[in-house]
Amino acid sequence: MPPTAPGPGILALDFGGTKLSAALTGGEAPVHWQALLRARSEAEARVNLQTMLDLAYRLLEGRHPAAIGVSFGGPVNFVAGRVICSHHVSGWEDVPLRDLLQSEFDAPVVVENDGNIAALGEWRFGAGQGCDSLLYVTVSTGVGGGWVLNGHIFRGADGLAGEIGHTVIQPDGPVCTCGKRGCVESLASGPYLARQARERLSQSPHSGRQLREMAHQEVATITAETVAQAAEAGDELARQVLGTAANALGRGIGAALALLNPRRVVVGGGVSKSGAFYWRCLRETVQGHVLPGVTVDILPAALGDDAPLWGAVALAEAELISSVDSDTKG
Numbered sequence: 001m002p003p004t005a006p007g008p009g010i011l012a013l014d015f016g017g018t019k020l021s022a023a024l025t026g027g028e029a030p031v032h033w034q035a036l037l038r039a040r041s042e043a044e045a046r047v048n049l050q051t052m053l054d055l056a057y058r059l060l061e062g063r064h065p066a067a068i069g070v071s072f073g074g075p076v077n078f079v080a081g082r083v084i085c086s087h088h089v090s091g092w093e094d095v096p097l098r099d100l101l102q103s104e105f106d107a108p109v110v111v112e113n114d115g116n117i118a119a120l121g122e123w124r125f126g127a128g129q130g131c132d133s134l135l136y137v138t139v140s141t142g143v144g145g146g147w148v149l150n151g152h153i154f155r156g157a158d159g160l161a162g163e164i165g166h167t168v169i170q171p172d173g174p175v176c177t178c179g180k181r182g183c184v185e186s187l188a189s190g191p192y193l194a195r196q197a198r199e200r201l202s203q204s205p206h207s208g209r210q211l212r213e214m215a216h217q218e219v220a221t222i223t224a225e226t227v228a229q230a231a232e233a234g235d236e237l238a239r240q241v242l243g244t245a246a247n248a249l250g251r252g253i254g255a256a257l258a259l260l261n262p263r264r265v266v267v268g269g270g271v272s273k274s275g276a277f278y279w280r281c282l283r284e285t286v287q288g289h290v291l292p293g294v295t296v297d298i299l300p301a302a303l304g305d306d307a308p309l310w311g312a313v314a315l316a317e318a319e320l321i322s323s324v325d326s327d328t329k330g
């Protein structure tokens with residue numbers, strides 16, 4: 001079923017770790033952005049908030065938004081509408097973002113963390129359309145995710161459901177950003193991939209010929225993207241490194257499937273664009289780690305970096321519908 005158009009003038013805001021995005025929806029099907037603006041994220045919360053307000057006012061051109069959906073790159077208390085903190089930008093500790101935006105724009109506002117809201121975006125407008133249960137996983141600098149069950153975000157008791165990046169799969173593995181060892185994130189993220197490749201190359205000077213050529217012999221410049229390109233070109237060392245990362249992610253996803261048996265898993269983020277070899281390793285590992293009888297589609301994300309913005313539209317739309325419902329009942 002194609003998505004129905006959201007009401008006109010839903011303002012979607014995405015506070016990412018490295019960029020800020022704001023979009024305004026048009027009111028006609030198919031759903032589209034009337035306008036989309038981006039800016040670079042700075043290291044300070046106050047600056048980012050002001051930049052985002054500037055983007056929003058430029059989009060609105062004097063109009064009043066029907067509702068505002070906000071994605072935030074960090075933990076959020078959804079019920080209270082408060083940002084708990086950001087792991088990238090200082091000054092976001094315990095900020096009442098919903099109330100700030102509500103009084104600024106005099107419109108209903110919902111604030112959700114980026115993993116949960118991107119899951120909703122993919123479910124409503126992207127690769128998760130038409131299925132009743134979805135695990136969304138994003139693999140880039142970190143590994144995050146979210147659940148949509150029966151059309152609703154499943155947040156868990158503390159809003160931390162879907163944090164697949166911190167499933168421990170190798171207890172003696174590398175130390176993770178969370179302090180534990182051997183989390184999926186510490187073995188499958190982009191920075192891990194790049195570091196592994198650089199270490200392996202310096203340990204064995206005659207290995208990874210194609211990988212070295214792609215990095216113009218500058219091993220220090222190798223990124224996860226370079227590793228993926230070399231793996232696609234058949235470089236053995238790059239394939240080992242990329243395969244290990246895909247395997248770690250696949251085991252994490254396998255554990256999640258054993259618990260909740262979703263219909264579909266959608267994988268996004270920069271590392272998910274690593275090519276056919278990566279996807280083959282990932283799918284094979286997942287299949288090897290689920291119970292016989294589990295049928296699951298594992299698909300690449302369809303909305304790319306804009307999944308949180310689309311999720312913000314879906315969440316704001318749901319907020320509008322529930323406020324209309326409660327008005328009718330009241």
Ligand SMILES: [Zn+2]
Nearest residue numbers: 166176178183
């Ligand atoms: Zn961790």
